[in-house]
Amino acid sequence: MLTITRDLYDKIVAHARADHPDEACGVIAGPAGSDRPQRFIAMMNAERSPTFYRFDSAEQFRVWRDMDDNDEEPVVIYHSHTATEAYPSRTDISYASEPQAHYVLVSTREGDATEFRSYRIIEGVVTEEPVTVVE
Amino acid sequence: MAIEVRIPTILRTYTDGAKQVEGSGSTLAELFSDLDQRHGGLRERLVDDKGLRRFVNVYLNDEDVRFISGLDTPVKDGDTVTVLPAVAGGSR
Numbered sequence: 227m228l229t230i231t232r233d234l235y236d237k238i239v240a241h242a243r244a245d246h247p248d249e250a251c252g253v254i255a256g257p258a259g260s261d262r263p264q265r266f267i268a269m270m271n272a273e274r275s276p277t278f279y280r281f282d283s284a285e286q287f288r289v290w291r292d293m294d295d296n297d298e299e300p301v302v303i304y305h306s307h308t309a310t311e312a313y314p315s316r317t318d319i320s321y322a323s324e325p326q327a328h329y330v331l332v333s334t335r336e337g338d339a340t341e342f343r344s345y346r347i348i349e350g351v352v353t354e355e356p357v358t359v360v361e
Numbered sequence: 362m363a364i365e366v367r368i369p370t371i372l373r374t375y376t377d378g379a380k381q382v383e384g385s386g387s388t389l390a391e392l393f394s395d396l397d398q399r400h401g402g403l404r405e406r407l408v409d410d411k412g413l414r415r416f417v418n419v420y421l422n423d424e425d426v427r428f429i430s431g432l433d434t435p436v437k438d439g440d441t442v443t444v445l446p447a448v449a450g451g452s453r
Contacts, residue, residue: 249451249452251448269448273449273451275451276452277451277452277453278449278450278451278452278453279449279450279451280447280448280449281447281448281449283418283420283425283427283447284424284425286418286445286448287418287420287423287425287443287445288423290445291423299370303448305450305451307451307452308452309452310452314450315450315451315452315453317449317450317451317453318450318451320416320450321416321446321447321448321449321450322450323369323371323416323446324370324371324446325370325371326370
């Protein structure tokens with residue numbers, strides 16, 4: 227199960243809405259081993275594309291080094307789908323390589339409602355999990 | 362002195378859980394071959410016949426080696442090589 231604060235949930239949705247129709251992506255870091263997302267980091271989508279995303283490699287290096295220095299890990303890795311449902315694509319699954327991370331997908335295909343779902347993706351196996359939003 | 366190589370969580374099964382290992386070589390390709398002698402299978406996860414796998418980012422000190430010379434990038438004692446999983450995907 228993913229437990230996430232309302233504030234962080236809203237930040238993901240706002241980022242996805244702001245970048246629509248391109249895919250938005252980012253990370254929420256948290257203390258290593260805690261499973262608690264705390265520090266929101268919106269990442270650039272180096273592809274600037276409505277159908278693909280990729281973290282900019284230089285930005286990723288800095289963000290991952292900072293997490294390492296702070297004894298943090300990526301607790302949430304999120305991105306948006308802008309014309310399809312919030313379910314991991316084959317490409318998403320092939321790249322997923324943080325076994326401790328919650329992969330959050332949001333869909334902005336409907337203008338008035340944002341689908342927000344979370345998955346574990348381990349060795350190519352996708353498991354959806356409930357999302358609990360806390361105030 | 363040696364070249365320090367930082368290993369991401371997903372590949373630590375090849376390094377007995379170590380976050381960091383050491384190796385030698387004059388290019389990145391040589392370094393990966395050297396590491397593979399002690400950490401069998403690691404090289405295969407980093408390179409294929411076309412070069413660096415698209416699923417990984419490799420940095421020499423703080424620069425992405427794709428913007429230097431890929432596997433031909435020269436390395437030397439005292440350098441740090443960092444491997445990170447590329448984070449990418451999309452709706453197709």
